[in-house]
Amino acid sequence: MHKKELKASMLLTLAAMIWGFAFVAQRVGSRYIGSFTLNGIRFALGAFSLLPIMVIQKKKQDNGNKENVGKDRKSENQAVWKVGISAGFILFIAAGLQQLGLVETTAGKAAFITGFYIILVPVFGIFLKQKTRVNTWVAATLAIIGLYFISIEDNFIISRGDFLVFLCSFFFAAHILLISKYTRKMDTLKLSFVQYLTCSVLSSAVALFMEDIHLSNILKAAIPIIYGGVFSVGIAYTLQVIGQKHAKPSSAAIIMSLESVFALIGGIIILQESMNWKGYVGCFLMLVAVLLSQYRRRYVKERVDTSGSLNQANSPLL
Numbered sequence: 001m002h003k004k005e006l007k008a009s010m011l012l013t014l015a016a017m018i019w020g021f022a023f024v025a026q027r028v029g030s031r032y033i034g035s036f037t038l039n040g041i042r043f044a045l046g047a048f049s050l051l052p053i054m055v056i057q058k059k060k061q062d063n064g065n066k067e068n069v070g071k072d073r074k075s076e077n078q079a080v081w082k083v084g085i086s087a088g089f090i091l092f093i094a095a096g097l098q099q100l101g102l103v104e105t106t107a108g109k110a111a112f113i114t115g116f117y118i119i120l121v122p123v124f125g126i127f128l129k130q131k132t133r134v135n136t137w138v139a140a141t142l143a144i145i146g147l148y149f150i151s152i153e154d155n156f157i158i159s160r161g162d163f164l165v166f167l168c169s170f171f172f173a174a175h176i177l178l179i180s181k182y183t184r185k186m187d188t189l190k191l192s193f194v195q196y197l198t199c200s201v202l203s204s205a206v207a208l209f210m211e212d213i214h215l216s217n218i219l220k221a222a223i224p225i226i227y228g229g230v231f232s233v234g235i236a237y238t239l240q241v242i243g244q245k246h247a248k249p250s251s252a253a254i255i256m257s258l259e260s261v262f263a264l265i266g267g268i269i270i271l272q273e274s275m276n277w278k279g280y281v282g283c284f285l286m287l288v289a290v291l292l293s294q295y296r297r298r299y300v301k302e303r304v305d306t307s308g309s310l311n312q313a314n315s316p317l318l
């Protein structure tokens with residue numbers, strides 16, 4: 001493996017680790033403050049943590065193209081705000097459902113169930129007249145079986161927390177499709193900033209009407225909030241952008257899908273969470289499904305420019 005590819009793989013693995021442990025941070029934070037309060041603050045931190053990177057990028061762009069910068073930038077910014085607000089609204093629903101579900105389920109289970117969006121993206125692509133290969137259907141079947149083992153209890157009823165996280169995966173899939181449509185046409189950092197800011201404003205508005213907000217409780221959840229906002233968004237996103245410059249898209253997708261594994265490990269080590277044998281079998285099947293779904297796209301994606309192709313919006317990560 002080339003040194004640059006090895007370095008890229010290490011950076012992407014670190015990003016996946018940060019995202020995986022973010023599930024643990026979100027679950028810990030939910031012990032002290034409401035779901036929408038947590039999302040409102042952490043997405044605000046995530047948005048503003050991108051500002052230093054945006055300033056540096058802006059200086060480089062201005063130095064490289066000083067002619068017609070003002071006119072082009074105004075047009076671009078209008079497009080970014082339009083798409084960013086739409087993406088932020090979908091992200092608000094997805095993140096809200098995920099955080100509500102995390103209150104009632106484990107970090108590991110939530111990560112694997114959320115990962116179902118990776119299967120849904122190519123399936124939803126059918127409605128956009130995109131080709132879906134046999135591997136996708138095999139992966140979807142494995143994922144559904146895995147979800148059954150993870151979520152369905154002995155009385156054949158899915159828990160409320162698992163169901164909410166399952167619903168969030170559909171909105172994350174829709175979010176990915178929207179972002180992927182525009183990410184090559186506009187500045188991904190600006191787009192990320194707008195969507196995170198939109199999600200923060202909407203989450204905060206709901207929190208003001210539906211949740212009791214106390215500064216003392218926010219301070220108790222300070223570490224999970226900072227981790228979820230600064231580390232999961234600002235740092236991990238930066239690592240992803242740098243890593244994808246020298247990593248094949250197929251490899252990047254597979255590496256970043258390991259966030260589910262890190263979430264499971266974090267839940268076991270930090271929160272002393274556990275599952276029965278069916279849960280672990282389900283997690284294994286979900287992981288196989290994710291890897292299989294990415295493998296089928298390998299030869300198509302490796303011909304695509306890697307800069308921003310997998311966008312942070314997965315992350316769900318978040």
